[in-house]
Amino acid sequence: MNIRNISDINGTLHEQKTNGMQWTLEPRVEKTLDALPFNVLLLDQDHKIVWANKAVSQILGLRTSAIVGNQCFKIVHGREKVLDNCPMEEAIRIGRPVECELLDEESGRLTHSAVYPTKLMTGNGQKIYLHATRDITERRIDVDQACEGETILQKLCAGAPLIVREEDFSRVKSYMDALRSKGVSDLIAYFKEHPEVVAHCASMVEVLNVNKPNLASDKKNDHDLFMVDLGGFISRDSYGTFWEELVAISEGQDRFEGETSTLSLTGEQRDILVKWAVLDGHENTYARVLVSIIDITGIKQAQRSLTLEHRHMLSLFDRVTDKVYFSDPETDEILYINDVLRERFGDVVGQKCYRAFQGKEAPCEACTNPEIFDKNLYMPVVRELKNPLDGRWYRCVSKAVRWPDGRLVRFATATDITDEK
Secondary structure (H helix, E strand, O other), X not given: OOHHHHOOOOOOEEEOOOOOOOEEEOHHHXXXXXXXXXXXXXXXXXXXXEEEOHHHHXXXXXXXXXXXXXXXXXXXXXXXXXXXXXXXXXXXXXXXOEEEEEEOOOOOOEEEEEEEEEEEEOOOOOEEEEEEEEEOHHHHHHHHHHHHHHHHHHHHHOOOOOEEEEEEOHHHHHHHHHHHHOOOOOHHHHHHHOHHHHHHHHHOOEEEEEOOOOOOOOOOOHHHHOOOOHHHOEOHHHHHHHHHHHHHHHOOOOEEEEEEEEEOOOOOEEEEEXXXXXXXXXXXXXXXXXXXXXXXXXXXXXXXXXXXXXXXXXXXXXXXXXXXXXXOOOOOEEEEXXXXXXXXXXXXXXXXXXXXXXXXXXXXXXXXXXXXXXXXXXXXXXEEEEOOOOOOEEEEEEEEEEOOOOOEEEEEEEEEOHHHO
16 A cells, blocks of 8 residues: 555544544554554644554554644654644645655754645544654665765766776675575586576676766767666676676675676677776675776777787798797797797697707706897897707897787797808
C-alpha cells in the first residue's frame, strides 16, 4: 500500500468510546501502517493525536494510550505552541497535501514531514489529517557526500583525455564471496566452464559518476561507450581480462591494471587500458571504486602495423648470405637468428649469445655492447674476430636498434672473411 494512497482511505476509521478520542483502524490498514519504520499520526485540526502507529510509541518510549489525545507539538516536540514552520498549519490553510524538510536546530536532525488531508471527520466535525515524518539526516549526508564527490571528480578530471568513473562493485564482491564459500577455488576454470557468470558479474557493476573527458576521437559514440554499464558492451574477447579483475576482487586486491577490448555503441572494437583502485573506507565492500579508462586503439593499431613491418624485415634477413641475429643486452638472450645462422648453429633463440656462438660460459671479453649502448648509441661498431668453434674469421658489425616493444637491442651481422686472411 502506497503511503500517498493512505490519505484517501475513507470508512476505515472507527471511533471508540474511550474518551471519544481513541480510534481503531481497519485491520489491514492498521497492519500496514504499523509496519512502517517511521512516524505516522492521525491528527485533528487542533493538532490532537487520534491514532499513532507503533513507530511513534517506540521512538517516544510511551504507550499508545499516553500519546493519543495529546497535541503533537507538546508530546512529540516538547513545545507549548505550534511550531512556526509546521506543515500541518499549512495543510489546514490551503486544504491540500504539504511536504517539506525540517531541521531541528537543537538536535541537528533533518526530517521529511508530510501532511495529507483525508475524507474522515471526528465526532465533533473536525477534519482528520494523516501526518508522516521520517528522519532523513543520514540520507542527506550521503547525497551531499555524493554531490561533493561528483564535484571533485568533475573538477579534477574534466577535460582529461581519459574516462574516469566512480563505480560500485559491491554486488560483484558479494557474488565472488558467495562463490568462494561454495568451494569454488579455481575461478578461471569455473569462468571458462560458465561464461554466463562473467556476463552476469559485468551486469552487476554500477556506474555512479563519470567525468567529462576531452577525447581526441571525433567519433560521436566513443564517449557514450564509457557512460553505460559494463554488462551491455563487454565482448567475449575481453572476458580474459575481466576474469582477472574478478579474481583480484575475490582475493581482496585493492588495485588492478589490464588491457582489454570492448565494443562501442556502433559495434566497433576498441582497445582500452583499464586501471582501478578501491577508495579508502570501502575495502570490504568495494562500494566505491575509482576506474580510469584510456582508449589505446590507435596505439594498438600502430603496434600491430609495426609488428607486421618487423616480421617483413626479419623475413628479408633470411634471404641474405651473412649471418644475422638480435639479442637482448640486459640478458644476452638471442631474440632472432636468420636462416644462415640457424643452419650453422641450430635453433638457438632464447639461449645466451656467448654460449651459442662462442661456446663460452661468460660474456665475451671483446663484446661491443658497452660501446654501442653508450657513446656510440645507434652507431655501428666493426670488429674482425676469429670464431673459436669453427676457426673462421668474421667481420662483425653491431649496433643498437629499437625492438617493436620499444626496448634497445643488439643487432649484429657477421661476414665470413677467412679467405681474405
